[in-house]
Amino acid sequence: MLNINTQVIEIPEPMFRGWQQTVELIAGIMNLPAALIMRVHHSDVRIFSSNDTANPISSLLSESKQLSCYSAQVIYNRAAVLIEDARLDSIWSFDDNVNADIMAYYGLPLTWPDDQAFGTLCVLDTQAREFTPHCKLLVARFQQSMNADLAVLYEKAELQQANRKLQNLLTKKTMALSLSHQALLHEQDSRSALESTLIYQQEYDALTGVANQRSLVQQMESMLKSVDDENELAVIYLGIRNFKSINNSYGYDIGDKVLLEVSQRIHQQLTTEYLVARCWGDSFAIVVRDEIVVEQVIDLISRLTDAFESTFLIDDFTITTRVCFGIALAGSAADKGISLVEKAEAAMTANKDKGTHYNFFTEELSAVIGERHYLESHLAEALDKQEMSVHYQPMICVKTQQVLGAEALIRWHNPILGAVAPDRFINLAEQNGQILALGNFVLRTAMKQAAQWRNSFGDDFCIAVNISPVQLRDDNLVSRVAQLLAYYQLPGSSLELEITEGVLLQDEQKVTKSLAGLKKLGVSISLDDFGTGYSSLSYLQKYSFDTLKIDRSFIMNLMECEQNKELARAIIAMAKKLNLQVVAEGVETPEQHQFIVDEGCDYGQGYLYGKPVPATMFTSQYLSRQAI
Structure with missing residues (x-):
């Protein structure tokens, strides 16, 4: 050898x-x-x-x-x-x-x-x-x-x-x-x-087989060089108004099949002279080049609208889609492909908000694009620059009005932007992939704080943390929670993870495995925003929850809407039958408080009891005073 x-x-x-x-x-x-x-x-x-x-x-x-x-x-x-x-x-x-x-x-x-x-x-x-x-x-x-x-x-x-x-x-x-x-x-x-x-794979969308946005923009660059009065170019940005509802109602597998059918219907209305790409989520971009491009665009939109009038028959479901369009016109050969796509997207987004069918990009919409880029550029460094923090909103026992825990909520304060509302950056973080890092930051910070409060004010204190769909799909979520519990010497009962129905619509096998692993650690699982989803009752049968949180929309108008009273009353009664704890969110008035007390609700959360505040203020306002 x-x-x-x-x-x-x-x-x-x-x-x-x-x-x-x-x-x-x-x-x-x-x-x-x-x-x-x-x-x-x-x-x-x-x-x-x-x-x-x-x-x-x-x-x-x-x-x-x-x-x-x-x-x-x-x-x-x-x-x-x-x-x-x-x-x-x-x-x-x-x-x-x-x-x-x-x-x-x-x-x-x-x-x-x-x-x-x-x-x-x-x-x-x-x-x-x-x-x-x-x-x-x-x-x-x-x-x-x-x-x-x-x-x-x-x-x-x-x-x-x-x-x-x-x-x-x-x-x-x-x-x-x-x-x-x-x-x-x-x-x-x-x-x-x-x-x-x-x-x-770098140039084409894996689901639909059409080009992706990166590939589309590259092809547009050469086309834009020949733009003049006799050779005009436009980008149509197509979005599905109710796609989120489709995912929430039927699940993500059905949603993917809808997108595949959408792609096929688009292609049926196009010739080889058009370029089409899937940008992200439910959005597609179509490039039109012609001598009289505006007429071609309006004609194509009319044909696409007719094509989507027909319902989708997918896995025995009959699904209706509502599409809307944004249009951006190339002004000269100096225009950039990515800029035109972003302008068309901004026009489509404004169109969604207005409820109109299609919308041309105007200079007034430039601020929308600029704000998103500006926000994204600052968000990319927010964690590294320690601009993110966690605030805590008290959760109280409605009978004794004692603070028994807190919900951890992320907050962002930028030296330039000031305080940025969560609804402005959470969706952006989900799109650019930062949501996992932000979610893990909240989980780690909240558990560290919970350990300090339990050592100072008693072992009954519980911290509640919202879990995003991305976190629940993370194979390491259970082990990460176990490591944090061990590191901060916390029992599993000190942590409650709040999930929404949208999270449960993900991969059912993976969700079941993750929730089972968390339950073995003794972690409580809460179904958040209960009553607003499509199949909330079916999830109570399928998964083992500890707590239901009644969505604030039922609580806000209790005194003005008898139907809301009956719905809230029914949710509380049903939860009691299932041996579940009930939390009422959005309690802001003494009348709302008295209602949930009379109906036997366990916990309350809302501005009546306290707004989200930093940890030091939470200690002084709710815990130190209570411990005296």
Whole structure:
């Protein structure tokens, strides 16, 4: 058996370039600051990264002890290492070398055929993040490809060594080299095919198969160069007014099928001269180019409107959609594609608010686009700049009016923007992917504060935290809650997680698993905004809740609307029959308070009892005074 010294095997330049392209593709598709390959135990350690030297993470990679620890673990165990939040990871959070400079890491081993370590293929981030099964599969596919490359190089090294020792076997050596070359070509072909697939995924929407917004904008750039009086261009932005209602009523799987049918109906009204793309969610963009583009746009909108008059028949459901349109016209060849798409979107959004059918972009709408960009630019750094805080609203026992807990609510104060209302930035965070980081920030901050209050004012205090759909889909939610409970020495009963019906419409299997895991920890589960959804009663049968929160819309008009009284009365009575605690939200008057007391409601929340305030004010206003 030949003893191959893998330390002297050099990586061919074509393969080097192929690996460089690989990590760039991985980083681009996964939207990560760095993906890299490290070769260990070698005088010339190579790092292939997708970032340029101007990126702050470049210097971090060259001297990070944390990165070395992670990679050493991968190589030592010949197994993957997955870390989605180093501060909360039970293995790494206590390591002296871990100083939280790399918050998220996923690494796989690269090995020679004789099991000698070549190094690692890994992706990382300076912020905590979830690595989805799709992301893991993507990295694993490239690991397999690179290990195959190493196998080819190893085989070539074996053949070269055998050639030096066995000159008389020239024929066999030549045949082996030929086979090795064919294998290398085969792997290169496989990688090329995989790269083509990845490029497709970057340019096209996976659900509908049409182009995505990025691809559409790229195609528009060349079209805009020829815009003049005889060659006009317009963008139509199509949105579905009731798509959120469709998702809430029928579930996300049905919603996806509706979007696929929407895409097909759009295509049926277009010729090859049009460009169409799915931008995000329920929105599609169509590019129209013609000598008299306004007439073409209005004609196309009329045909699309007629096409959507017909109902959708999906999985035995009959579904009606209501569409609206925004239109932006290119003024000159100097216009930018992304700017036109944003203008058309702003026109469509204004159209939704007005309830009209279609709307042209006007300069008055520029402020809408500017505000969104301005808000998003500040939101991106809000957590790092410690602009986010958590306020607490008291939850009281309606019979004794004693404060038994608090609901944790995120607040954002920016030095320039001032106090930004949650309804202005929460939806934006959900669109740009920041909602998981914000949700985890609230959860961690609230549990830390709850531990302090329980130590000072008694062990009965409970903190309630809202959980977003993104958090509930996170495979690490249960383990993260368990780690925080252990770290702050809190019992599970000290935490109540509030979820809405919209959360329950996600992947049912994953929701069931997450809720079951949380219940095992002793965490209470509350169904928030009860009574406003489509299938609230069915969820009481399907899931094990501890608390119902009556939506504030039923409480606000109790004294003016007899129907609201009856509905609130029925909800409280039903909850009692099911042995559930009941919280009434939005209590603002003594009359509303007296009603929920008379009906046997357990807890109240609203401005009558207290507004959301910072932790120090909550302590002085509600806890210190109560403890006297």
